[in-house]
Amino acid sequence: MSDEHSPEISAVDLFCGVGGLTHGLVRSGINVTAGVDLDPHCRFPFEANNSAPFIERDVKDLTADDLRPYLFRGKYSLLAGCAPCQPFSTYSQSGRSKKRGMDWRLVLNFGSLVRELQPDLVTMENVAQLTDHEVFTEFLESLEGYSISWSVVECTKIGVPQSRKRLVLLASKLGHHGLDLSPQFADEPKTVRQEIEKLPAIKAGEQHPKDRLHAASSLSEINMRRIMASKPGGTWRDWDPELVAACHRKTTGSTYPSVYGRMEWDAPAPTITTQCFGYGNGRFGHPTQDRAISLREAAMLQTFPRSYKFLKRGEPVTFSRLGRLIGNAVPVRLGEVIGKCLVEHVNTYENGNVEMIEAESAQESSRLF
Known part of the structure; x- marks a missing residue:
């Protein structure tokens, strides 16, 4: 300080x-x-x-x-x-x-x-x-x-x-x-592992009882199958054909390999955007857990302290609003x-x-x- x-x-x-x-x-x-x-x-x-x-x-x-x-x-x-x-x-x-x-x-x-x-x-x-x-x-x-x-x-x-x-x-x-x-x-x-590995595990659609910001968005059945088939640093090109989205089978979609991707533990994360809570919006899958990164993880990758308060007591978690606030922020370390x-x-x-x-x-x- x-x-x-x-x-x-x-x-x-x-x-x-x-x-x-x-x-x-x-x-x-x-x-x-x-x-x-x-x-x-x-x-x-x-x-x-x-x-x-x-x-x-x-x-x-x-x-x-x-x-x-x-x-x-x-x-x-x-x-x-x-x-x-x-x-x-x-x-x-x-x-x-x-x-x-x-x-x-x-x-x-x-x-x-x-x-x-x-x-x-x-x-x-x-x-x-x-x-x-x-x-x-x-x-x-x-x-x-x-x-x-x-x-x-x-x-x-x-x-x-x-x-x-x-x-x-x-x-x-x-x-x-x-x-x-x-x-x-x-x-x-600095790597993803150094920043967020110590956070407790949660599942897709779950919120940690002691940290409401450590909440992950839910996944559809097809997206759960997709993330389970994904490897850290890989792309949707690694999946079985039936899992690949129709838009990515087209020539125009083949140039977006990072969507539906997992982060790697021992590398930096991609740019944290306002949509970083969504697995399909970029390489925002957790390195090992079958879910997108949580809002708390996104904030920590933006170098906000783990204790940084984003919600009033009793205020509901709204992914779109909090994702926007976190993704638009200047990284604290910068x-x-x-x-x-x-x-x-x-x-x-x-x-x-x-x-x-x-x-x-x-x-x-x-x-x-």
């Missing part, structure tokens, strides 16, 4: 969701003073796990004055966020509503708030495809006067046990030194790595200033004598 030597950085998390980025920033030593999101279902998990208020607002309706009381509470200020990425996601290129198709404007709203507020630090996390679009160039233009660093990060390199490529942008008014995530890269990727990078960057800036002041003082003393 927070380090007593961390510089005093206050942050506001835009598009905060259930708090993945916030929780990671807090673990790195940054004081998140508020989270903003339009989705009311995010309020409980955000506030129950993070010592910050949840502001239920559409970011496009926010003004700089709305955020100033929260943002400028420390020596340094950080505006952070991950604007909804549906327009650019490879998982949502078809069947997208017109409303979702306009979500790219939220990136520009983020940029407008940066331009007005002029925080010391900015970080934006988003889908890798954003860099191919004009809106990203426009966002960069809103960062005039900042040192900027951005890269597409494969999350397996930073301790997230899933293959997930994300754009990470860092910007600072304190200079460019240290705006680099690579020092946080791990030597070996937030922590971003936070550590910014903390070290500010520390370097402060130490550099101290050295400069001491050098100037020494020069002045030599003139006096």
Whole structure:
């Protein structure tokens, strides 16, 4: 968690969701003073796990004055966020509503708030495809006067046990030194086994009595036969012909081998999506148990702590809603790595200033004598 030597950085998390980025920033030593999101279902998990208020607002309706009381509470200020990425996601290129198709404007709203507020630090996390679009160039233009660093990060390199490529942008008014995530890269990727193997076994359609989030969706008779015929890392091409879905027998369906697949214990998981609770939606089968991964397992593969609360007492488990909240979240570990990078960057800036002041003082003393 927070380090007593961390510089005093206050942050506001835009598009905060259930708090993945916030929780990671807090673990790195940054004081998140508020989270903003339009989705009311995010309020409980955000506030129950993070010592910050949840502001239920559409970011496009926010003004700089709305955020100033929260943002400028420390020596340094950080505006952070991950604007909804549906327009650019490879998982949502078809069947997208017109409303979702306009979500790219939220990136520009983020940029407008940066331009007005002029925080010391900015970080934006988003889908890798954003860099191919004009809106990203426009966002960069809103960062005039900042040192900027951005890269597409494969999350397996930073301790997230899933293959997930994300754009990470860092910007600072304190200079460019240290705006680099690579020092946080791990030597070996974290695996599915390391993250979820110790969870108690459950069956398809079952919920663990001591953890309501450790619940797995039910399987039809045909899907139970399919998962029993599946091996970790394999595909539906390994099945007997009568188990193969008609759509996959067609030429157009043969290019989707990962659906109806099992994860492998000793490899990272695939990207955790909003539909990760469904066996037929990707390689979301448990490595050894005949079921899809549970919601708790999905959250842990997103590096949320096992104790992270997503439900109020007595609140029913709704797979579609919780899957959406978990799949859309920023992995906590990614937030922590971003936070550590910014903390070290500010520390370097402060130490550099101290050295400069001491050098100037020494020069002045030599003139006096």
